[in-house]
Amino acid sequence: MRITQGTFSFLPDLTKAQVAAQVQYCLDRGWAVSIEHTDDPHPRNTYWEMWGAPLFDLADAAGVMGEIEACKAAHPADYVRVNAFDSARGWETVRLSFIVQRPAEEKGFRLDRTEVEGRTQRYALRHRAGAL
Amino acid sequence: MSTAILPAPTAAAPAGVAQAGLDLGALFTQSEVPQFLAELERDLIGLEPVKRRIREIAAHLVVGRAREMVGLICGAPTLHMTFTGNPGTGKTTVALKMAGILHRLGYVRRGHLVSVTRDDLVGQYIGHTAPKTKDILKKAMGGVLFIDEAYYLYRPENERDYGQEAIEILLQVMENQRDDLVVILAGYQDRMDRFFESNPGFRSRIAHHIDFPDYADDELVRIAKAMAEGADYAFAPEAEAALADYVRRRRSQPNFANARSIRNAFDRMRLRQSLRLFETGGAVDRARLATIGAEDVRASRVFAGGIDAPAAPG
Structure with a gap:
């Protein structure tokens, strides 16, 4: 099951040149770009593992691309995403976030049902690549 | 619009161009290069070897474009440089300009300068x-990395110094990411020579060794005038003569640092001028406020026997 979250996720995967162009767009606007990876892309999993500190004060996408490649090489089976944080007053939030790597086989989610009192059902989504 | 539908120049496509021949002169005047070289000539006083090298690089760019048009291979040249020269000969100033130059010539993508010294590169623990x-x-990707006093990176007296590690990483990036950044090493001639002797990898990876000569006396006077002009001051005619005298005397005295000495001298002249105007009192007009007189120049210790002599009053 293809994970669709963040920008561009309904498009075919971006090529390296396209990722570099997007990153350059962010840098030109003064956003701090950061790289994160995870093995659990559950939509509620907001906090992915950070790949180093956010990359502040860069001028050119080449520096970010190097880090993206290093992160992909270190975690070939993880999801990797790029975030761009805008620190301008009034925004102070992530302005752009997109996935730059997916595992070769995306396992998707499993639906867990739990029966609680009065035959009520509780549902939970669990990523299949997880422990279970 | 026509360029959009034309295929990218390849070995096969531009056969017509190759036969027709290219007008290098036209190519040259169409580019930004000539106006930019004129600007350089205007902004930099003296420094002939530096200007010559920049002209070479600019010419190479134009020729490279021409080569591309007729389908010849056009690899980006290695542009890492060393700037060597005495204190105050303009190494840092030129490095700042170089970033802009290379950007406008299309060799680097962003054209910013990241200026660092040993402290910024070498860590304090393993x-x-x-x-x-x-x-x-x-941070320097897409621009120019300027390493001032680069020889401090290598400390032969301490074999566990971390400088060596920084050097290795630098060399690797200089080799593999030549398209992404240009590294400029700067420092005094003799110490740079010793640095290269102990790091042969550096010398072979740097194509351009540019030596900054000391300024001649008249060049220093022109620099002082340019500084004054930039700060909205002007030298009175007799002050200009005093200035030439000052430059000649200052050169023979210790700690002479070319243009830097001149800049410091100019700053002190401004102070003296302010004090003189203040003490004279009365009305001042635009001309008086902007003029540095001969007495402001002549009050310098340089005229009283050197910077070691007791300070002249005022």
Whole structure:
């Protein structure tokens, strides 16, 4: 099951040149770009593992691309995403976030049902690549 | 619109161009290069070897475009440089300009300058150096990395010095990411020579060794005038003569640092001028406020026997 979250996720995967162009767009606007990876892309999993500190004060996408490649090489089976944080007053939030790597086989989610009192059902989504 | 539908120049496509021949002169005047060289000539006083090298690089760009048009291979040249020369000969100033130059010539993508010294590259404990150096390199991507007093990176007297680690990372990036950044090493001639002797890898990876000569006396006077002009001051005619005299005397005295000495001297002349106007009192007009008189120049200690002599009153 293809994970669709963040920008561009309904498009075919971006090529390296396209990722570099997007990153350059962010840098030109003064956003701090950061790289994160995870093995659990559950939509509620907001906090992915950070790949180093956010990359502040860069001028050119080449520096970010190097880090993206290093992160992909270190975690070939993880999801990797790029975030761009805008620190301008009034925004102070992530302005752009997109996935730059997916595992070769995306396992998707499993639906867990739990029966609680009065035959009520509780549902939970669990990523299949997880422990279970 | 026509360029959009034309295929990218390849060995096969531009056969017509190759037969027709290219007008290098036209190509040259169409580019930004000539106006830009004129600007350089205007902004930099003296420094002939530096200007010649920049002209070479600019010419190479134009020729490279022409080669591309007729389908010849056009690899980006290695542009890493060393600037050597005495204090105050304009190494840092030119490095700042170089970033802009290379950007406008299309050799670097962004054209910013990241100026660092040993402290910015070398860490304080094991494992600190590599991330620090890589961080700086990332910041310099797409621009120019200027390493001032680069020889401090290598400390032969301490074999466990972390400088060596920074050097290795630098060399690797200089070799593999030549398209992404240009590294400029700067420092005094003799110490740079010793640095290269102990790091042969550096010398072979740097194509351009540019030596900054000392300024001649008249060049220093022109620099002083340019500084004054930039700060909205002007030298009175007799002050100009005093200035030439000052430059000649200052050169023979210790700690002479070319244009830097002149800049400091100019700053002191401004102070003296202010005090003189203040003490005279009365009305001042635009001309008086802007003029540095001969007495402001002549009050310098340089005329009283040197900077070691007791300060002249006022």
